[in-house]
Amino acid sequence: MNKTRPKHLALWQIRFPLPAIVSGLHRISGALLVLSIPFILYALEGSLSSAERFAAFKSCIGNPFVKLGLLVVLWGLLHHACAGTRFLLMDIHKGVDLPTARLSAKLVMAVSLVLTVVIGVVAW
């Protein structure tokens, strides 16, 4: 390997194309989801429990900070699922050419953000 290649990339100086950002966010959202597994299970538990426990659960997720946190996780899930589906399609050679790849990257960003906002507005 060429030893003189720059070892320390100045990440803040590189302009990332959108597909690179989608890919990076896919990894970040994946890590976020792994960390939130117990909380997602807790939410499922709350939604399946008795009326009294359900009331307690509701007041817990009624807290604006908890709600905001849940929306971040929701965005993570939506982004990860959309970007993941895009990767799955690319694995079977669908949409690998540059124009389509750029378009689908835009779609992934738009769909996950819009869905998060819509669900956020409906649920707030």
Next chain:
Amino acid sequence: MVNRKVVGAHYGLRDWLVQRVTAVIMLVYGIAVAAFVLFASGASFEAWQALFACTWVKVLTTVTIVALLWHAWVGTRDIWMDYAYHTGVRLTLHVLTILWLVASFVYSVKVVWGA
């Protein structure tokens, strides 16, 4: 020849395929649940609880959770392999990840099958 290291990796197609198959399982399950909430019975609290009272829903939910945890294991391991270069550190992170996922599984059984 692959330079084998203590990473818990399987160096090959298997995990790559596992990650794709588990992703598809989660997609199918997720879309089904979302469709239920959107279109069936107005997403009432009772309908939701009745849905998860069915044994077959519990079974499919558990299968999907197993797929999710397996997917999460492969994915998290890939991330540690990319960023943690010290073998001891990486091994520790792998063990902590497994503990996290196994504990999540035990909790999920309680949630889905009832205390």
